[in-house]
Amino acid sequence: MRITQFTQIATAILPGLLFSDYAQALTINLEDQDSLVAAAKVSVEGAFGYYNGNNSGATPGAFDFSWWEGAALCNAFLNYWHFTGDETYNYALNMALSWQAGDAGDYLNENYTTYCGNDDQMQWGNAAMAAAEYNLSDPIGIKYSWIGLVQGVYNNQKDNNEGWDDTTCGGGFRWQKLPVQGTGYHMKNAVSNGGFFQLAARLAQYLQKDEYADWAEKTYNWSTSVGLVNEKTWAVGDSVSTGDNCKTVDPTNWSYNYGVYLNGCAYMYAYTKKSIWLDRLNGLIDSTMATFFLPKYGGTISEKTCEAVGNNCDRNQKLFKGLTLMWMANVALVVPETYDKLLKGIQDSATGAAISCSGQGNKTCGDRWYSGYDGKIGMEEQISATNAFSVALLPFVKNSSAPLNTLTGGNSSSNPNAGTTYDNGLPKFAPITTGDRAGAGIMTAVFVGGMVGMAVFMLMGP
Known part of the structure; x- marks a missing residue:
């Protein structure tokens, strides 16, 4: 059987095999690196089982139901690779991040512009940022570098009237980009503003340039001015509305x-x-731990707003x-002074996640x-569990895995004009061919080979 035929069959039956009664329950040992790597491998395989972006006729990185979830999956692949060293998913990861970049290199993919939010675009930009920080091989089939794609998002959001908006509330980023998007257009929310703040700060550190730090500080200061970040309590609200000039904060707490x-x-x-930035960081860490890592839940991170109320988190909230765990581990690597404050919550969460990954008598992870x-069962549960197990490897890699920048070996080339004009001459992707899929097929085959063989054996009987 040709490898592509095998891969298509294996990928089609992968979720059923992964979640069948033939799998064993998932256990971890926080003191055993191999145990954590094995757990992360199981959960990331489960997440990948829901992804069809490498299949013939499919679009790399895309999910019809939620475009930004492709970025979340890419972040999980990046996080998994960074902490385990396993490159199995790097081809699929690279293809997804490259394909969704958009003609201007700003992650405004024309297929999703009618409902793209600034937070969606930011999630893709921050995934590309991690690709640059980890020295992922160059993007496939496009002229932009990883850091150039991040700069494209940065330029588009700060300079475009669909992004930073001085006409209301003294500035800030709207949630949704277009008036036709309704209520979301009239909201300025924490994840869009905090996401841009994070992205600009990462660019400043990577490129060692003040202009990015200036915009990061500007965005942070605006967030505190309207109360999205409360520097007295260190609570982070969800959003404000342009309808009352951003005077009233929705106090709903979400970990991200x-x-x-x-x-x-x-x-x-x-x-x-x-x-001052270390003081702010410590204030936010203490608030995060007190809000989401509650003793009554065994110290595991919990999305209390939806988990505690009927366990009704939607697919985004899951x-x-x-x-959040991924970013916490990143904080511990970027600012080692915070390591001890963050580790216990990370480890308790991994322990809890492993317990939840015993559904249906197998490795299915819950919410x-x-x-x-x-x-509960789904790609989102598997992605979150993957991040939990991956970052629990922090004690084993903390001295050798800090995100890179241009001073420490980061090699992604700057393109400060990315995202400012559309380049209709940008090389277009050809349809994915059998040869293109071979690399992705091999990585899937490695995993499913044994499981498919087992399934065939059991179906055929003695």
């Missing part, structure tokens, strides 16, 4: 709103060495805590991480 500001403060301290398997 805290996470984007945490990570941004860490990079600002790493770049500027100003104590991704928040995994992203609640403090009460065993909760009956």
Whole structure:
């Protein structure tokens, strides 16, 4: 059987095999690096089982139901590779991040512009940022570098009237880009502003340039001026509305709103060495731990707003805590002074996640991480668990895995004009061919080979 035929068959039956009763329960040992790597491998395989971007006729990096979830999956692949060293998914990762870049290199893909939010675009930009920081091989089939793509997002958001908006509330980023997007256009929310703050701070540290730090500080200051970040309580609200000139903060707490500001403060301290950024970082860490890592839940991170109320987190919300853990581990690497404050929450969360990954008598991961398997199943659960197990490897790699910049070996080339004009001469992707898919097929085949063989054996009988 040709490898592509095998891959298509194997990928089609992968989720059923992964979640069948023939798999064993998932256990981890926080003191055993191999145990954590094995757990991360299982959960990332589960996440990849939901992805069809390498299949014939499919679009790399895209999910019809939620474009930004492709960025979340890419971040999980990056995080997994960074902490385990396993390059299995790097081809699929590179293809997805490259394909979704958009003609101007700013992650405004023409297929999603009618409902693209600034937070969606930011998530793709921050995934490309991690690709640059980890020295992922150059993008496939496009002229932009990883850092150029990040600069494209940065330029588009700060200079475009669909991004930073001085006409209301004294500035800030709207949630949605276009008036036709309704309510979201009239909101300025924490994840869009905190996400841009994080992205600009990471650019400042990577390129060692003040202009990016200036915009990061401008965005952070605006966030505090309207109360999205409260520097007295260190609570992070969800959003404000242009309808009342951003005077009223929606106080709903989501972990990833805290996470984007945490990570941004860490990079600002790493770049500027100003104590005010360390003070802000520590304030946000303490608030994050007190808000989301509750003793009654065994210290595991919990999205209390939806988990505690009927366990009704939607597919977006199920991704928040995994992203937050990823950013927390990044903070510990960027600012080692915070390592001890962050480690226990990371480790407790990994322990809880492993307990939740015992659903259906196998390795299916649930949403609640403090009460065993909760009956939930999906790509989002697998992504969050992957991030939990990957970052639990922090003690084993903390001295050798800090994100790179131009002073420490980062080799992605700057393109300060990216995202400012559309380049209709940009090389276009050809349809994915059998040869293109071979690399991705091999990585899938490595995993499913044994499982397919087992399934065939059991079906055929003695």
